[in-house]
Amino acid sequence: MTGFVSHFTNRLDAKGRVSIPASFRAVLTRDGFEGLYCFNSSNTPAVDAGGNMLLAEIKNMTEQLARLTPDHDMLAAALYGDSEILKIDGDGRIVLSEMIRNHCGLEDQVTFVGLDYKFQIWEPEKYLAYRAEAQKRAQEILAQLSNPSQGRPV
Amino acid sequence: MTGFVSHFTNRLDAKGRVSIPASFRAVLTRDGFEGLYCFNSSNTPAVDAGGNMLLAEIKNMTEQLARLTPDHDMLAAALYGDSEILKIDGDGRIVLSEMIRNHCGLEDQVTFVGLDYKFQIWEPEKYLAYRAEAQKRAQEILAQLSNPSQGRPV
DNA sequence: TCAAATCCCATGGTATCCCATGAAAACCCA
């Protein structure tokens, strides 16, 4: 298995540290990126995190816009400029920055959610709400994908 | 034989372990996936399980949307974030997570039902009820397929 | 020089590994 799968909730300790789930660490090790690439997810109070697989997607996304255009600059600013690279300590933990803690509204628990090529960091309660919404939306999307003629045009 | 067929009921032991039926294990071995890919079946109190054959279905669904978009995140959260990869021990057993035990309402017995490219995990009583319903519905579907003019368009 | 970040080690609970057992199925040979 090469991607991030499943979800886990871990404790944020007094020093602001939290363990990355072991299975996610295994993916990151295979991925080869040193550290953890993070940036705020645009539409949700969550953080996108990952390694080279995530970076490749960002690159792919930004390259679809012509350089030196305002849109390219804006997208790059959001995906590159607003990102952080967190160090992973010897025990597989990271220290979450204040920016991340604020954006996610984190207290003392952190939920990690696998999305295959990346994973997300959530405040547990907020994740539960998002998950309910995601499940509903997924049903719609899947229904549409399996029978596009009945949905809105694709 | 390449798919999962028939159904089996095994015991859930004190440690939460249960043996995967030998014939299903043979399919998984041929399939080549390490472990058992599982996620909650959305419309029933059952869990879908399988290997690469099942994973391919999921991959196929998510690949139809562009990554890093809100809809892709939601679909991935529902499909990958809510799934689990269970390890299969040397004796062909898995330990069922609390999420799975709750979703299925499992007590001390587990029924495995082959569905060709995947199989399902059920609480035995619930499965019996579902089977009765499935048999009835199957009859209707077959009747309709043999005489499409009388049914709703397909 | 002090606070924050990093490293290092300890610990407890849980998951995983490994071996044993018994029942049932498959096999074999007369």
Next chain:
DNA sequence: TGGGTTTTCATGGGATACCATGGGATTTGA
């Protein structure tokens, strides 16, 4: 065909390894 033997398989339990977590010690950097 039938009886005896071997294999397969589900199940149980002890031993071990892993992992999340906490806290002290050391380094870094402002």
